[in-house]
Amino acid sequence: ESKSxxxxxxxxxxxxLNCEVVNxxxxxxAYGYTWIYTFRDxxxxxxxxxxxxxxxxxxxxxxxxxxxxxEFKEYKGIQTTVLTRCKLVLL
Numbered sequence: 001e002s003k004s005x006x007x008x009x010x011x012x013x014x015x016x017l018n019c020e021v022v023n024x025x026x027x028x029x030a031y032g033y034t035w036i037y038t039f040r041d042x043x044x045x046x047x048x049x050x051x052x053x054x055x056x057x058x059x060x061x062x063x064x065x066x067x068x069x070x071e072f073k074e075y076k077g078i079q080t081t082v083l084t085r086c087k088l089v090l091l
Contacts, residue, residue: 002078003044008069014083015066016041018091021057038080039065046080048073055088062091 008014016039023038032052039047049067057063067083074080 002046004040004046004079006072006079007045007047007081010069010071012069013066014069014081015064016045016047017064018042019047019063019065021059021061021063022046024057024059039063046078047083048080049083049086051086057088064089064091 007016019039019041021037022040024035026033026035028034033054035051035054037049037051037055037057039049041047047065047067049065065083065086065088067086070082070084072079073082
């Protein structure tokens with residue numbers, strides 16, 4: 001059972017320190033390939049970032065992430081905060 005909770009409010013800019021990349025995936029669409037990066041913070045909250053830029057991240061990498069809250073989604077019972085316009089600092 002996931003402990004993940006939604007973070008912030010839509011439009012808020014948030015910074016989360018010491019996150020871990022837990023999933024990297026993507027799909028081909030009308031505008032090219034879209035990468036989906038999923039992060040988990042130290043409180044087990046999950047964040048997703050959809051981008052057309054390949055950041056060459058892999059599962060297990062640690063980073064600090066700053067981004068704007070775009071929306072909230074629940075997938076397989078896990079509350080996920082979707083971020084946009086992210087900036088990463090690899091640790």
